Amino acid sequence: MTAVIDRLALIGVGLIGGSIARAAREYGAAREIVATARSAETRKRVAELGIADRVVETNAEAARDADLVIVCIPVGASGPVAAEIAGSLKQGAIVSDVGSVKAAVLNDMAPHIPNGVHLIPAHPVAGTENSGPDSGFAELFVNRWCILTPPVGADAAAVEKLGAFWSALGANVEVMTAEHHDMVLAITSHLPHLIAYTIVGTAEEFSTVSRSEVLKFSAGGFRDFTRIAASDPTMWRDVFLHNKDAVLEMLAQFSEDLAKLTRAMRRGDGETLFDHFTRTRAIRRGIVQIGQDSAAPDFGRPHQAKPGAPLPRPYAADDE
């Protein structure tokens, strides 16, 4: 099988960049992988892990003669990085990214991209709560969606090539405008993260309930929020700063809906609560049916088999 991409350059090797590197090699999607990262420590670790063919020191050097450059960094850094690589991009190269916001990335990068180079932003909707090059794995994108947001007038062959690359990594590919992407992600990802970050912080502010109680009794629901509130702070700061308008719009609707449920609770209106809770159950079913979440109860969390038996690894107290 011929690789989809001859030379792949990865700028930034965290959870996503590290997973692309592993997947591209494992599934034969790129012939050669050149990687770089801002910190010397990360570059050293990437070299040790051996997940790239070459690790170089600068963004410009990584991008030189690459057929596909994927920028895997917090979206706030997209503009400056585009400026740094502009001079070493070869004609016909594709420049893409993995950011969770697309209109801002397009705006920030486009002015720096030379004629004859194809800027096609993209967003693989996949991830875990972990960060850094060690947290990546080849299977991360399998059966997940990757959204491409080519600007108006983008080269169709380049869009197709980038789509083929993501398909080779196991992803399903969808194309939409950057603006629409930002609305969709505001509700499916950004607002949920904002809410989770908020409530996990709220839990620490009561004098009547101690932190140790919050941790001990978190299995009642709270712990599910903490997973996404453990995501990379820099990445998420940039998401909220760059998709402000869409998130604020979704937040207004959320606040209205929360007020409606609160009113029902205050008035003892059980019927409104019951009807709402029945409706949301159906949405969960839909997500499981299309394979975007595990059907196993409790996300398939392992349950210890016997009282008093040693804790299985995923529950071991010395983890982390």
Next chain:
Amino acid sequence: MTAVIDRLALIGVGLIGGSIARAAREYGAAREIVATARSAETRKRVAELGIADRVVETNAEAARDADLVIVCIPVGASGPVAAEIAGSLKQGAIVSDVGSVKAAVLNDMAPHIPNGVHLIPAHPVAGTENSGPDSGFAELFVNRWCILTPPVGADAAAVEKLGAFWSALGANVEVMTAEHHDMVLAITSHLPHLIAYTIVGTAEEFSTVSRSEVLKFSAGGFRDFTRIAASDPTMWRDVFLHNKDAVLEMLAQFSEDLAKLTRAMRRGDGETLFDHFTRTRAIRRGIVQIGQDSAAPDFGRPHQAKPGAPLPRPYAADDE
């Protein structure tokens, strides 16, 4: 080993009642298990599953001569059920429950409980998003907390016996007042559920983003909320109606915190966002360290190994 309890009566056999039945037998915590349920269909199913020694038709019949009666029903039904069983409770019996609200349960049940019978409400902080007798399993309570909320002046031996029963099922036992329990659970469970129920409903209200897009791209965070928004509607309606004051208090703090993060976003104050997001990460670490959640990334969700390979069972499209 002698069983902690001679005759155990379970009134209601859903996820929790069904798990108690299985665990009590598996771990030898009760010599005999008598069960009943409101619907004939559930009683029939419990008999088919064979998880109780006897299935009877009425609550009064189930409670007769039992040493421990555990009421496993939505908290709103606690009072009427206490009235039904009052006449058949034997002297020295313990009456308990599993509800997620404790002060209201104590108030509703206490007036019906005869002298010489020990009412000791309890709450195992464990569960999944599934309901019904088929969804129960013996390991549900292992390494989870069960909170006992004995009223003032409760019989110490009875409290100890109920604690020993839950310990035999693998749970860690803690004792506190009903009022304190309701505050702790308001933040660790009730408010998270209210928020999850709200946002999952909100996602359906935008004309610009379709339901199918919400489902497809839910891996960006939304799907984690849908799991708890798929919990039993009747149970949760009753929780919110019976722990209104504590939930409203937590909600007020949450709204304030959300306003603070929203303001930071609107003003482009990245430092406030970053600081908050860094703080919440530490709470996640605490929960994993004490074994109340899986350390495996993504809750250990299975990831398909190869692009194009058949979906592993938990992702199968015909699952439910």
